[in-house]
Every structure is written in C-alpha cells, then in structure tokens.
Amino acid sequence: MKVTVLGAGIIGVSTAWHLLQRGHEVTLVDRQPDAALETSFANAAQISVSYCEPWANREAPLKALKWMFSPTSPLLFRPQLDPAQWRWGLQFLAQCNDAAFERNVAQLVALGTYSHAALKDVVRETGIEYQRLERGIAHYYVDQKSFEGAAAAAELMARFGVKRRVVSREELLRIEPALSSFADRIVGGTFTESDESGDARVFTQRLAALCAARGARLLFNHDIEHLDATGGALNAVRVRSRATGVLSALKADATVVACGSYTTPLLAGIGVRVPIYPGKGYSATLPLLRPDQAPVVSMIDDSLKIAMSRLGNELRVAGTIELGGFDLSLDTPLARQRGEMLVRRIEQVFPGVADTRLPAEGGNPRFWTGLRPATPTNIPLIGRLPVKGLWINAGHGTLGWTHGAGSGKALAELISGERPAMAFGFHGMEAARAARGAPAQASFSPGS
Template sequence: MRVTVLGAGLLGVSSAYYLNQLGHDVTVIDRQATPAAETSFANGGQISVSHAEPWANPGAPLKLLQWLGREDAPLLFRLRADMRQWLWGLQFLRECTPARTRHNIEQIVRLGTYSRDTLQALRRDIGIAYEERTQGILHFYTTQKEFDAAQAPAEQMRALGCDRQVISADEAVRLEPALRHIRPQLAGATYTQEDESGDANKFARALAQQCEANGVKFLMSHNITALRELGGRIDHVEATDFEGRFQRIRGDAVVLAMGSLSPLLAQPLGIRLPIYPAKGYSVTMPVKDASMAHQVSLTDDEFKLVFSRYTSDGSDRLRIAGTAEFNGYDRDLNAVRCEAIVRRVEQLFPGAGDASQAQFWTGLRPATPSNVPLIGKTKLPNLFLNTGHGTLGWTHACGSGKSVARIVSGLAPEVDFAFTGMTGTPIAGVIAPATR
C-alpha cells in the first residue's frame, strides 16, 4: 500500500520505518525542515518504562490545588476560556481514582516494556547510535510521604514485568555518587536497571536517514492544512510546501502522528481526540565539574524533573527536562520556570553544570487525561492514530511505531494493549465512540 505518515517526530519516523519494513510505499509529511524538530527535539532523554504512574492518580487533585497560582509549579494549569481545556481537565479528574490509575499503569507498562525491547532489537539490527546509556534509571524521593506513596505503584510494575526495585537512600548514593550532596534529604529511591537513556533527537534523525536509504520519501517544510474525506475514507491530504504551493497527497492509508496538533486535524472529520498540549521545558548545559555530575539517568519526584547525560565527540553535557504547563498552544519560554529548573540542578549537583551556557527549550507534549496514548484505528477505515504519548513519546516510540504498522497491514499487534478501534479494547477517555 501507499501509506502517508503525518508528522516526522519520533512517532512518525518510527511508524514510517516499520511500515517500510512491512513492504509499504511510505511518504512522511512534516512542517519543519528537518525530522524531530519539535517535541522530539530536546526532551529528557529517558527510555523509562518505570515512569509509568500517570499524572492522573489519587494524589493529583490535592497537589494541583496546592500548586495553583505558582509560576514554578511542577504541574501548572493556566485556566483559559478554552472548552477543550476544561473538558480535558474533567476527564483528568475522572482518571484519578485508584482503579483507573491501576488500569492506566498496566497499559503504560505493557507498551513501555514492549517498546524498550523493540528499540534494543532495532539497535542490534541496524547499529543505530544516539548517545545511549544502559545504566538504568534511578527515581529518588526527598519526602517520606512521596516515597511511601511510590511503594504500591512500584509493586504493580514489578508484577507486570518492570523490575522497579525499592531501595534505601544509602543504596541510591552507592549507585549514583553524585547524590551524596543531598543524602540527608533523601527518603529513598527506586531503581530500574533495564531502563535506558539517550538523545531522542539524534535517534530520530538517524532513523529518518535509514528510512530514506530504504526508500521512504520525506516531504519536509510542508504545512498540512486538512484531511479530506470522500465516501467514508480519507481521499487525500492537503498541504502547502515551503514556497506556499498547494498540494494534494493521496495514498491508501494515513497515519496521524502529529502530537498536539492531531486533534485539530481530526476534529473536522468528526473524531474528537482527548489530547491537550502540555508545555514541557528542558535545560541543556555543558558539564563544568565531572566529579559532581550524575552518570545514571535520574528522576526527581518532588520537582517532576528527569536528568540525562550525553557524552560524544568531545562534548559532555547535562539535559534536565520536565514540568508541565497547560496553557493552550503557547510556546513562549517562561523565565521563572527556566530559572526554577536551573536552581534545582544547582541544589542537587552544585557546580556540576555551567549554567552560564544553559540552553533553554520548550515543546508541546500531546497529553491524554490518562497518559495512555492513542494507537490504532479510527471510524474511517484508512485513517490510523499514533499520537497522545505525553511525556513518554521516546519510551513508547518503537513499540508504537511497530504496532501501528502491523495494524495498518492487517496484522495483530504483538503486545496486549488497549489499541483504539480494536474489538474489546477501548481506550478510556476517547470522546467519540466511533474512534474506539
């Protein structure tokens, strides 16, 4: 078949790769000049199956109330006259029950484990390099209450095959000596040895090159304006190229992998996707004192930040990313939030990074209320979804790409996950029943 993939980020490129592997003629369309130039550009770098507890959990409503009005809050809702934001927020609250949280963790872990295995197989098969580190991920807690609350989710993840071990503060410092500075503040930690980290942007660009070598066509600097339906199917994609020329791109199937922009293209077709942009921030800075810098990828629970380290070609740098700001499609950098991240880095690892050379970035992560992504079929038989991955796009990229490629090809996915449009496995929170 001729398959058109909309979006050249991590999810779009991985979809294109696996569709091509199954023998399809694939064209990828993206408004940017290069692949992975938006949400995949400067994310936190973690392949984190263990980061499976969704934002919507029983403790979230109280935290959100406490954080209201704080410019540096880890999770910040800027209430707007935006019905989509309010509907998303109501769905988010419905996902905060213990039962829904357990269900969502199960979905996220299953897809994450499969995706991590798929990434590792891809790395072996084609030798792709992206500054990967396979030292695991250490999730540390600086309050006893949060550490205690982590026990049950960690136990559930272990039961699902994600070996997230609960460890003491002393063991955490042994695994990552850079934490010694805050040892008195550590309540404990969890450690997942199988988790990884790496440069998502470098991975996506390298995989795009592999796709091109295999015959995949990339239409970059093409602004997608509409999906046109005819006879109950997608007839063509409308776009304008970098010179403003109008184009109609036709294919047998379309995969929608445009992150936060996905619901804007789907809505005119009568498909309402429960995705709202969550603006995330990252800081990248050169390592100043290697003895103070972390080696293991870290997650700071209190401030909702993740820490990775990239070393290649004589460059040694830290990447710190996280927080979420729900403020529509605004992409402006908020200086207060940027400074809060730098301040936290200095508290944890004083002198490790050169803050005077810090580079700041923000991107819109496509968040569903449940944190469970939307992958699979829609009510239109030739329109497929691979979107809504929130903060876990890098973690879930390969598994999602391979799964949607199999679904497009009429094959069963290899993982037990609630794919959209598949019999008996609806995704909670999709507003239009026709998309289930």
C-alpha cells in the same frame, strides 16, 4: 501499499520505519526542515518503563488545586476560554481513582515493555548511536512520606513485570556517587536497572535518514493544510511546500496522523474529535564543567517531578506540565521562572558540575519547550479512526520516547494486518475491552 505518515517526531518516524520493514511505500511529511524539531527535540532523554504511570491518580485533584498558585509547580493548570481544555479536564478528573489508575498503568507498562524491546531491535539492526546510556534510572525522594509510597509504586510495577526496587540512601549513593553532595537531603529512592537514557532527537533524525535510504519519500518543509474526506473516507492530504508555496494532494491507501498535540485541530477539520490536549514541558541543557563528577545514571527528582539525564558532555534537565493551550513561549515571566527552576535544581543536586549560570549571569543554558500531546488517561491513541484509510498514532504525553519505537511497530503491524503481541486497547478496535481491563485482541482487515 502506499502509506502517508503525517509528523516526523519519534512516533511518526518509528511508524515509517516499521512500515518500510513490512514492504510498504512510505511518504513522511513534516513542516520542519528535519525530523524531531518539535516535541522530540529536547525531552528528558529517558526510556523509563518503570515510570509508566498516568498523571491521573486519586491525589492529583488536590495537588493540582494547590499547585495552581505556584508558578514553578510540577503541574500548572492555566484556565483558558477553550471548551476543549475544560472537556479534557473533566475527563482527566474521571480517571483520578484507584481502579482507573491501575487499569491505565497496566496498558502503559505493556506498551512500554513492548516498546523497549522494539527499540533494542532497531538499535541492533541499524547500529544507530544516540548517546545511549544503559545505566538504569534512579528515583530519589527528599521527604519520608513520599518515600514510604515508593514501596507501593515498586510493588505495582513488579506485578506488571518491571523490577523497580526500593533502595536506601546509602545504596542509592553507591549506584550514583554523583549524588553525594545532595545526600543529606535524600531519604531513599528506587532504582530500575533495565531503564536507560539517550538523545531522542539524534535517534529520530538518524532513523529518518535510514528511512530515506530505504526508499521513503521525505517531504520536509511542508505544511499540512487539511485532510480531504468525503463519504466517510479519506481522499487526500493537502500539503503546501514552504519553499515554493505549491499546494499538492497526497493520496495513499492508508494515512497515519502522528502530529502530536496538533493531531486534535487537524482531525477536527473533518469532524473527528480526539481527547488530546497539549501539556507544555520545559527543558534546559547545560555544558558540564566537571564531567568526571557528573552523573551517568539518569535521575527522577520526586519532589519537583523533573528528570535529569547525561548526554555526553552535557546534562539535560526536564519536567513540569503546563496546561494552557498551544503556548510555546520561553520569554514570558512565567516561562522564565519555570525554566530557571530547572537550572537551580541542577546546581542544588550537583553543585559545580555543570555551568548553571543564567544568561544574565553570563551563562548560556539552552532552554527549550515542547507540547506533550496528552490524553486524560495518558494512554496514547494507536489504531484506526472512523474515516476509511485514516489511522492515528498520537497522545503519548511525557512518554513519547519511552513508547515511540513500540507505538510505531504496533501501528505498522495493525496496518499490515498483523496482531501486536501485547495486551493493549487499540483505538477504534479494542477500546471497549481495554476499558474493562481485558487484554486487547485486535480484529481487523489490513489497510481498512
């Protein structure tokens, strides 16, 4: 069947790849000149199944209230005159309890495990190179109270088949000796050997090129103007070429919306509401000065909720969540503070290892920001929409790279009439069962 995929980030490209694998005719559309130039461009680089936890937990409301008054806090809520923001916030608060947290973790880990296996399959089939490091992810703590909670986190992950083990400071230093200069601040950590890291942008762009080689039609530099739907069915997608200005209609048997945070306004145009809101994240990519002293194990700093990953001769640090609408600015005072906080932390943890000079000091850190498409549960929406022929693959929050390959495979399976082999509540199919914590048993007809 003919399938149009809207959005060429890690989610859209993975979906396109798996559709091609099943014999479909695929058109991939994006407004940028290449794949992965928006949210997938410079993320934390982690494949972190062990960190598949939702933002919403019983401690989140109090922390969010406290953090509102700190410009460099891990989670910053910037109130807007936007009903969608407040509606999302209320839905988020409804998830801030232990029962919802555990229910959401179960689905996030199920998708993470499925996705990691799917990623390995793609790499084995294609030989794609993307600065992959299979060295695990270490999570370090700098205060005793937080470290005491690590055992509960590890136990929860173990119940879902993920081996995230608690380690002492001494063992953490054996796992990653590059932490030695920061050792006196660390009280302990956790380590998951099966996790890994790599450049999501490079992977996505190379997979998109392979999609083209297998016959996919890539419509880059095309804006998605609107969806044309009548009578409960999608007629066409109207796209406009940025090069020529020509407006054209794309007709297909199935259309996948994988536009990240922009999924929400696109679907609103045909009266479909989805609970996806942008969470602005920041990263800085720094050249290494002493590669031999730089970490090879990817890291999570618990106190600041930031991630650090080695990418060849560079070090990527990323994190923070800012709920303030579709703001991608990097040059405001707030944005500069949040970006500079990331760089300062690298210098504290790995002094002298990377060039952490700011632009005013003669340095050249590559700052970046992207909009994480977040749902209140952090569970992405994968499945069918209430418009015939229209499907969704969006809302992956901070876990787009972790969940990307599996989300693409699962939706391609659904469209093809197959049943993904995981317990997950697919949107428009098993959401009610999933809300009760029941395994997903998708029942559907292909392409509908």
